[in-house]
Amino acid sequence: MRVVRVTGFGGPEMLVPGEAPDPVAGPGQVVVEVAVAGMTFVETQIRRGTDKWHARPELPYVPGGLVAGRVSSAGEAVDPAWVGRRVIAGTGESGGFAERAVAAVEDLFPVPAELALPEAVALHSDGSTAQGLIEGAKVRPGEWVLVEAAAGGVGSLLVQLARTAGARVVGAARGSRKLDLIRELGAEAAVDYSEPGWTERVLEATGGAGPDVVFDGVGGEIGRAAFEVTAPGGRFSVHGASSGEVTDPARARREDVDVIGIEQLFDFGPHVARWAEQMMAQAAAGLVRPVIGQTFPLERAADAHAAIEHRTALGKTLLLI
Numbered sequence: 332m333r334v335v336r337v338t339g340f341g342g343p344e345m346l347v348p349g350e351a352p353d354p355v356a357g358p359g360q361v362v363v364e365v366a367v368a369g370m371t372f373v374e375t376q377i378r379r380g381t382d383k384w385h386a387r388p389e390l391p392y393v394p395g396g397l398v399a400g401r402v403s404s405a406g407e408a409v410d411p412a413w414v415g416r417r418v419i420a421g422t423g424e425s426g427g428f429a430e431r432a433v434a435a436v437e438d439l440f441p442v443p444a445e446l447a448l449p450e451a452v453a454l455h456s457d458g459s460t461a462q463g464l465i466e467g468a469k470v471r472p473g474e475w476v477l478v479e480a481a482a483g484g485v486g487s488l489l490v491q492l493a494r495t496a497g498a499r500v501v502g503a504a505r506g507s508r509k510l511d512l513i514r515e516l517g518a519e520a521a522v523d524y525s526e527p528g529w530t531e532r533v534l535e536a537t538g539g540a541g542p543d544v545v546f547d548g549v550g551g552e553i554g555r556a557a558f559e560v561t562a563p564g565g566r567f568s569v570h571g572a573s574s575g576e577v578t579d580p581a582r583a584r585r586e587d588v589d590v591i592g593i594e595q596l597f598d599f600g601p602h603v604a605r606w607a608e609q610m611m612a613q614a615a616a617g618l619v620r621p622v623i624g625q626t627f628p629l630e631r632a633a634d635a636h637a638a639i640e641h642r643t644a645l646g647k648t649l650l651l652i
Contacts, residue, residue: 333652335428335632336391340380343633343640346394346428354425354433356406361413363420363434366400368427368629368650369452371484372573375636383577384593393426394632395650397456399448400432402439409436417442419455419607428632430652440604443611450614453484453621453647458610459603460570460596461488465496466606467595468544468568472497477533477542477557479549480573481518482509484622484647488610489546490516491619498544501536503529503557505642512622512645524553530560537562546570547578554578563587570596622646 334351356362374394376382398420402413418441420427420434442451464485470476476493480486481502493500494517501520502513510521520536522529534541541562547554548571555578561567568591569578577593599606613619624645627635629652638644 332430333629334393334426334430335629336393337378337388338391340378340387340390342379343375343636345378346633346636348630348632351393351429354431356404356409356433358407359409359436360406360433361402361409361420361436361439362404363398363418363432364400364403365398365427365430365432365652367398367448367452368395368429368652369397369399369456370395370635370639370648370650371456372571372639375640378636388424392424393428395427395429395432396422397452398422398427398432398434399442399452400652403431405436413439417448419451428629428650430629440607443615445615446611449623449626449647449649449651450621451611452649453623454610454614455603455607457484457647458488458614458619458621459606460599461485461492462606462610463595463599463602464489464546464568464570465492467591468546468566470496470498470544474498474543475501475537475540475562476544476546477501477503477561478518478546479503479524479553479557480571481513481516481521482622482645483548485570486546486548487512487516487622487646488619490518493544494518495613495618501533501542503533503553509645516622524549524556530556533557533560541565544568549573550578551576558585558588561585561588565589566591568595569593623649625649626651628652 421438550572
């Protein structure tokens, strides 16, 4: 079968197409015919060898922790009724940038009939994260919410979920194309955080008070600047560090803001299935929609990673196999 491996730590060119034997399902496992492979910004940092939150994989490795497709075979002690079903599957260390992937049966999530597989992947991965962040920050009607990287996979869903919760949203991103998308998703204001003085425009949008809730997926200078304009008594929720540096609230020396650290993500695992079901139900009801900005074939996995790293991607980036 066709597969893409990371052959060394470094740039997107380290993603090299190749061949591998077809996988065989062991006890408690299934083989999935992969139609869609998801990817995240964190996976690009793992490939570069710069991620601080996960153990370095042994080279070479197949990236991609989440796929969608049909179950083609089942191993010992697996209900044969799984065969033929459309599922989302966590691939663990076996990887998903391949035509077929092995997954443990407990890591399967049935895809509702009304959802296409690409949308299901986006709603399961980024959607469950966004739902968990919204619940953790306890967003309330009438509050001002600032979403960083608001045109990304998680950010675009955070904008919509905050609006559904009755909040007023300021979305921050880079470039006019992304700002247009943020407004289209329902944000009352969209600001470009690559421009000087961007936090002044956040304050203007919020009537000088600052946002009650900040979702920080960028970190670095942008995260610190957003922290400084968070309203007194507000919540600052950290979920990413696409800048390469997690926001350290201690450096800002403010005691009137409740910080929800990036460690919150470590507790999300047991809730992912429930949150994914909620997101898919909201999508079916027309309350949210995943933004799939670009797709690539398997052999162009390097281009897909490059699009994410170079900040040119809108919403979710997927491989279609």
